[in-house]
Amino acid sequence: MTALDDTQATAPGSVPLRVQLRRAERITKLKYLGLIAPLAIFLAVTFLWPIGALLWHSVDNPEVVEALPETTKLLRSWDRKALPDEAVFAAFARDLAAAHGNPALAGAAKRLNMERSGFRSQLMNTGRKLRVEAGQSAKAAVLAADARWGEVSSWQALARNSTPFTAFYLLAALDHKIADDGSIVHADPDQTIYVEILLRTLWMSVIVTLISLALAYPLAYLLATIPSKSSNLLMIMVLLPFWTSVLVRVAAWIVLLQNEGPINRALVGLGIVDEPLQLVFNRLGVYIAMVHILLPFAVLPLYSVMKGISPSYVRAAVSLGSPPFRSFWKIYFPLTLPGIGAGGLLVFILSMGYYITPALLGSPREQMASYFVAFYVNETTNWGMAAALSTILLAATLVLYIIYSRYFGPARVNQVAPR
C-alpha cells in the first residue's frame, strides 16, 4: 500500500484519498481472502487445533481437581510443612464420599500414582473404607482408613496436583521432578532417560543432515550445471524414491542390508570380509535408510539456489586472478548458503520426527523421541507424557529455526540491510 502524503490526502467531494484507496482495495482484499480461506480453514481444523490440543495436554492436570474439588481448593493455601488441619481432612472425607463409585476417583488415583507409587491403592482403599462416625474427627477417621495419610508427603503430593495445570510432564520429559518441598530436582537416576533420548534425537538428526548435505551438494551442482536435457533425466532419478512408500523402502533396506542379504553375501563372496557385517538393526542401518529417504529434500533446495547463480560470477572471479578452488570457496559457496540452510533445515526437521525408520531398522538404542511419543499414546495412554515430549521436540525445532532465520534468513541473504 502506498503511503500517501497527508498534505494531499483530500480529494474532491471531501472523502479522504486514503479512505477512497481503502474502499477501492477492499474488493481485491476480499478476493485474496476468499482464495486462501479454504486452506486456512482446513489447516486450522486439521492441523492447528489438534496440535494445540496435544500441546495443551502437556500442562493439563484436571484429574485430581475434578475428583477432590473441596480438598484441592483448601490445599492451595496450605503451607505444605505440617499436616493439614481438621478442615482439610473434613473436606477430604466429603469429597471422597461424593466421589464414591465415580470414575473420576480412579483417574485421580492413576494420576497420583505417577507422583508416588502406592498412591493408587492408598486413595482407592481410603475411598472404600472411610466412614466418619458421629462425634469422631474426620482426621481420625481418615487415618483409621489408611495410616499413610499421617505422612506429610501424601498431602504434599495432593497439593502439587491441586491446580488444573502442572509442569509435571514437561519436567519429566527433561528428567526433572518437583520434590516434596516444592523445589525442582533431578529425577531418580533409574528414571532419567528422556534427556538422553532428546540428545540422541538431535545428534542423529545432525549426522543425517550432514551426510545428506555432503551427498546432495555435488549432485545439485551437477544438476545445475549440465544441459537441461541430461539434468531432467537425473532429476527424475533423484525424485524416484518419492514414488514408493517409506515403509516399502525401509523393508527393502532390511532385505538389502541383513546378514544374509545381497550386500553381505557379495562382500563375503568377494573375500573383502570374513564375517557378514552388521549393517542393519543398528545405527548404521538407520543412517543409511534415513539419508536415502531424506536426500531429495536436501537436493531440491540446493538445486534451485544453484540454478539461480549465474556462471559469470565464478568466471569473473577466475578472470580477476583467483584460482578455481578459491573462486568456488569465496564466491560460489557463499552464494549457495541459502540452499544449504534451507535443505539442511528441511532434512533436520524431518529427521527430528522420524519414527518408522528407527523403529524398524534400529536397535532399542536408536529409538528417537517420536518412538516414545507413540509409546505413550499407544501403549500406556499417558497423553501428558506424549504431549510433553512433543512440546519439547517442537520447542527445540523452533529454536533451531529461529537461529537459522537469523543467520540464513531472507534479510541476511539478500543483503538488503547493511552489515
Added chain:
Amino acid sequence: MGQDAGDGLISFRGVQKTYDGEILIVRDLNLEVRRGEFVTLLGPSGSGKTTCLMMLAGFETPTAGEIRLGGRVINKVPPHQRNMGMVFQNYALFPHMTVAENLAFPLAARKLAKPDITEKVARALAMVRMEAFATRFPQQLSGGQQQRIALARALVFNPEVVLMDEPLGALDKQLREHMQLEIKHIHESLGVTVVFVTHDQGEALTMSNRIAVFNHGIIQQCDVPSQLYEEPANAFVASFIGENNALAGTVESAGDGLCQVRLADGSAILARQGDAGGPGSAATVSIRPERVELDDAVAGDPNRLPAAVREMIYLGDHVRVRMEVAGNTNFVAKVPISHVSPAMTVGAAMTVGLPAAHLRAFASP
C-alpha cells in the same frame, strides 16, 4: 616482450573454434592488437566475436591456431593466470560482497598487503567517482553505478589487458552514450589495452582506435573507424556500418581501380572497384546516403540516374528523401536542410548523381 614486429601485444594466428566438430564458430582468425590500443570486435550475434573474446580470456580453448600475449603462446595458460581484467555483460558483481570487497577481491587473490589493498581500492573508486558507495551492496546500486564498479574492478589490479563483453548492453541509450565517453577517457588516461565486444556500430565508432568487423567467423575488415566507414572492403561491411544504398548490376569492364557496371534497368555507371570480380560477374554498387547528389549538383557527374521521390522525412538538420532509383525503391539520400529545394516533393521526378569517388562495386553477397 617485443618479439613481434611493431608493438603487438596480443596476436591471434590462424585461430579456429568449433563446439560440435562440424560448424566452425571462428573460421580463421588473424588479428594483432597493439599495446595501449582500443580494439573493438564488432559483428552481428553468432559472428564469433564473443567466442574470440572468451578464447582470449581463457574460458574457451582454440580448436586450432595460437593466441599470443606479449610473444608468449597462452593457449594453455589457465584464465586466472592471464592477468586480464574482464567486464561482463551483466557486470557479475559478487552480490554477497560490498563494493569495496568486490574491488579488493582481485587484490586479495594476488596476496597484496592490507594497506596496499585499501589504497588501491580507494584510488579505483575515485577513478570512477564512486567513493561514496564503498560500503553498499551491488543490489543497492543503479545499472550505471554497477557498470562503473565492474569497470573499476577490472582495472584495480593494473592488468595489461581489459576485456569487455558488451558491457553497456543493459543500459538505456543516454547512459550508454555517457559511459562510452567515460570508458574512452579512462582508456586514454590509463593507456591500458582494451578489447571490446559489441554489436552496436555507433558504440564501436565512438570508442575504438580500430574495429574488427566479424561475420560468419571471419574478420571481414579491420581498420580505423573512418576508413571502415569511408572505404568498406566488401558489401557486408558497407551495409553493417552506417547506412548504405545498394544497386544490383553486372560488371562490364574493369581496370585502373575503376569498373563499369550495367545496372538492372540498363543504365551503365562508373564505380570504384571494391571486391567485385571481373567482367560478367554479379556486383552490388554501394553509396552512402549523404554522398548522393540531387539535381543542381549533378550537372558535371557522369553517373546520372533518373529518380522518383517516394517519401520525404523532415529531421531538423536534414531531410531524408526516399526514392526509386534503378529498380531500388528504398534508395535514400540525406539532403542538408540548406540544399532542400521547393521542387522536391513526393512524386516529383528528379535526377540523382552518384560521384564515382564514393561509389563502390562489391561482389554480390
